Amino acid sequence: MSIAFFSGVAMSLAVAPLNWWGFAWIAIAPLWVIVNGENHKASGRMISPTVCAIAWGIGYHGSALFEIRGLHPLMWLGIPWLASIAITFFCWAFITLWGAALVAIWQGGMRLGVRSWTSAASGSRTKIGNSGVAFSLFRVLLGTALWCGVETLCNLTPLAWTSISYTQSPGNLAILHLGQLSGAMTVTAAIAAVNGLIAEAWISWQAKAKDKQPYFLVAIAVLLFVIGHLLGYWLYRQPLNDLATSALKVGLIQGNVPTRIKLFPEGLQRAETGYAKGYTTLVEQGAEAVLTPEGALPFLWNDRSRINSLFYQSVLDKQKVTWLGTFTAQKGGVARSLLTLNAQGDAISRYDKVKLVPLGEYIPFQELLGGLVSKLTTVAENGLPGGLNQRLDTPFGLAIASICYDSAFPEIFRRQAARGGQFILTASNLDPYSEVLMAQHQAQDLMRAIEIDRWAVRATNTGYSGVIDPHGRIVWRSQPQTYDIHVQTIYRRQTQTGYVRWGDWLTPVLLILAAVAGVVRWVRSQ
Known part of the structure; x- marks a missing residue:
């Protein structure tokens, strides 16, 4: 649980004003390993992945939003000192636990989807297997889609601030330009996918896979990271071409x-x-x-x-x-x-x-x-x-x-x-x-x-x-x-980016692809 908590804290270091944005590309991987790995024991006791997800959420959201303590003092409103402390702590605790609950929902959906995949394989007359590159890539697709889905649902509520996409602002302008394609969820998807690939490589290495699966997954993670930044940098380098007649x-x-x-x-x-x-x-x-x-x-x-x-x-x-x-x-x-x-x-x-x-x-x-x-x-x-x-x-x-x-x-x-x-x-x-x-x-x-x-x-x-x-x-x-x-x-300006025209199209596409992959898996198992 402590590993999950401190990896969440590491994610918060990527947020402004520190802007150590590189941490965001590895800070979810430990939680991913805990949720999808086989060993959840510590000191002889079974550690619940849900508890670890909550710990990660508290580490990230609690640290990133700690500045809400600026509400105190409220004595100028006639509120006593202790009551001011209580109000400030309540607000911080509420939004922190809200963020932690979202991470718990993600891990719950992740484990449910993986369990369905595993059940399909166990009932199969042919050897499909619950390991290998295909299984790892499915988990990366599922985890990425669910993370984007949870953040999208969060944006429909009154409480939304700490999307993992904003860990890249303002330090990583290149990757932020992927937001022109499908909004902030494009950046979220890239971060979640790279973390997932790194985690899957670690899980494969721990399982002592005989093939080169861990190296293959790491190579895909590096390739995704590089391609994402190159595409973002290309968008970043596009001239603005502002006209003098449009000046204000x-x-x-x-x-x-x-x-x-x-x-x-x-x-x-x-x-x-x-x-x-x-x-x-x-x-x-x-x-x-x-x-x-x-x-x-x-x-x-x-x-x-x-x-x-x-x-x-x-x-x-x-x-x-x-x-x-x-x-x-x-x-x-x-x-x-x-x-x-x-x-x-x-x-x-x-x-x-x-x-x-x-x-x-x-x-x-x-x-x-x-x-x-x-x-x-x-x-x-x-x-x-x-x-x-x-x-x-x-x-x-x-x-x-x-x-x-x-x-x-x-x-x-x-x-x-x-x-x-x-x-x-x-x-x-x-x-x-x-x-x-x-x-x-x-x-x-x-x-x-x-x-x-x-x-x-x-x-x-x-x-x-x-x-x-x-x-x-x-x-x-x-x-x-x-x-x-x-x-x-x-x-x-009157330009229309892909996001302006079509909104967040990426999240439903990822969710549909994950669902299709699960259905194909089930059909093959029959």
């Missing part, structure tokens, strides 16, 4: 208003002054439009509040488009919104945050668990999520919008790109977290920019704000925990 000069503001003062008069005054001043300066520097972070003005934006807003007066004065992060009242609740304000200060379009943070921005299963969960969260009012089919129309064409946690869900970006979105606008508030989470969030946005081949502009409250080109290169990045403004020329 965008300014962004990093307001640096701490959450602990943001909702009080001091914070409101600081936000109004900082964003109004930043907007005016950026326009004077030639910005055609200005992007602000999530909740830049932390109050409901309506006719009454905007009249009294210093920022609104600046827009009327300079008459340039701005994308304002604020809150809007919608039927059934309050939405975290990104508004497009035209030169007259009118909101001509709106994007509402789709993926709200459980326990942070809404209480899940409110009717059943509201009373209990409310004791473990700081949520004062349930947020209202936006729909997947939103459009952010701007005077410069359709934009692809996301707000903070949305960045972990590729489908949100793909749908907007498929409808004609030409550039990415991300508004986030990462306070009170450290630079570790800032780097991880940047890594998510970087993957989205590559997958849909778009320029991305990121405005955050405390960092990292920045600009990323369609090849994932960071053109500019702010310093953390500082007030900062910047103007950058980006380019509107």
Whole structure:
């Protein structure tokens, strides 16, 4: 079990900001050996593969998401010190165990599929065998397909952040370009398959196979790794060919208003002054439009509040488009919104945050668990999520919008790109977290920019704000925990990658191939 746990920790070392991405290509192999090997004993006791899978999941997800401890302290909300510790620990433990459960589901499906293959062979009148290259390759196909399937299902839930694909961002830009083919699952499949081949080679070597099977499997792993990177590098080297007529000069503001003062008069005054001043300066520097972070003005934006807003007066004065992060009242609740304000200060379009943070921005299963969960969260009012089919129309064409946690869900970006979105606008508030989470969030946005081949502009409250080109290169990045403004020329694009056109086609193909292989095996056994 300790081997499984520490291999999970090794996987977390590949995640930003360490970016030791090479670990990801070997860190699943020990778990694979445990799940598929014959010996599960330790100190005379049988070790359950399920327990080992959970241990691996805790090692990876628990370490990669440890920065959630930045929630503490919450005393500024009137929460006692011990209660603040309890809330932070509960949130970390919940998401860690959720990730561990997904790994356990993977190993369960893996063992079930292998057992079906083995049962078919045991009932066969001819010698098919449960060893050999064919059996090993089937397990690699099955394990890869199931890992992609589990991650795909995870992306349909409110909790998704630590896909193994993002262990390669931003350190391995070449392999990330495989995301243009079928999204992040292409990278996940490559990592899982290489790990599986290495593990199968080890299992064969331990079984003292008489042929050259271990060497053959290692050779396939090396070949897959090299071909994947060569293909990704070829995509990475493709020229962008941006036209001068598609240029757009965008300014962004990093307001640096701490959450602990943001909702009080001091914070409101600081936000109004900082964003109004930043907007005016950026326009004077030639910005055609200005992007602000999530909740830049932390109050409901309506006719009454905007009249009294210093920022609104600046827009009327300079008459340039701005994308304002604020809150809007919608039927059934309050939405975290990104508004497009035209030169007259009118909101001509709106994007509402789709993926709200459980326990942070809404209480899940409110009717059943509201009373209990409310004791473990700081949520004062349930947020209202936006729909997947939103459009952010701007005077410069359709934009692809996301707000903070949305960045972990590729489908949100793909749908907007498929409808004609030409550039990415991300508004986030990462306070009170450290630079570790800032780097991880940047890594998510970087993957989205590559997958849909778009320029991305990121405005955050405390960092990292920045600009990323369609090849994932960071053109500019702010310093953390500082007030900062910047103007950058980006380019509107209308290209359609394979992922934008067809979505994640690879996962169902892998699952179908694994199922077909199992059926063929059964037919042969008859």
